[in-house]
Amino acid sequence: MKVSEPVLAAMRQTNELFDAEVIRKRDIDGLDRVYTAHARALPPGAPIVEGRDQIKSFWRQAIASLGLKSATLATVDAQAVGDSVIEIGRADLTVEDGQILTVKYVVHWKQEDGTWKWNIDIWNLNQ
């Protein structure tokens, strides 16, 4: 089922917050507004990361070790499923040396405290 325009706009807002606040300003607590409290992240090269505290630790370390400078996210497809959304997307990650990593991802979105957030987040590299 199609996702309504207001929900797509709310999703874009969350994705932009991840880029602008968490990655560019390195405001790790901005992740409170990106991931649900019991979210799970499934990063390449590591086991499942469960809950927002562990997710904050993961991103703090990943941003530092990659020298991550920006993360531009774009929705490829979004489907409404029950009261949640499944999104397929792509991300361009700019790292320390100016190299751009092309990432594809699947996010299961849920509404928490009126905000659309990532509840399950898995990605991998195209190369």
Place this chain on the structure above:
Amino acid sequence: MKVSEPVLAAMRQTNELFDAEVIRKRDIDGLDRVYTAHARALPPGAPIVEGRDQIKSFWRQAIASLGLKSATLATVDAQAVGDSVIEIGRADLTVEDGQILTVKYVVHWKQEDGTWKWNIDIWNLNQ
């Protein structure tokens, strides 16, 4: 929301078919009963693969190049969302030299022609 026991059993059946028929017997057409017609697979190291024909080509090549011998899948978590299911799982892939690759995945399941199938399939390696 919890997934009912009959649906979980149907999911296990599909996962076992993938291992027993597609991987162990290299019956690529068995993928008709694993993926929906318009499924998308998001493999590490490659762009999105769309539709069953492309997915068959992908697995034919991946099985041969990895020397894939078995794929044991286990559900870590499954949530009912609308008339579909989102599963987080882990897979142990045995490859040519006996090495076992530990994979985690997210699958969006849909019912097609009475069978529960993978509609979106993304994974990455733990190492």
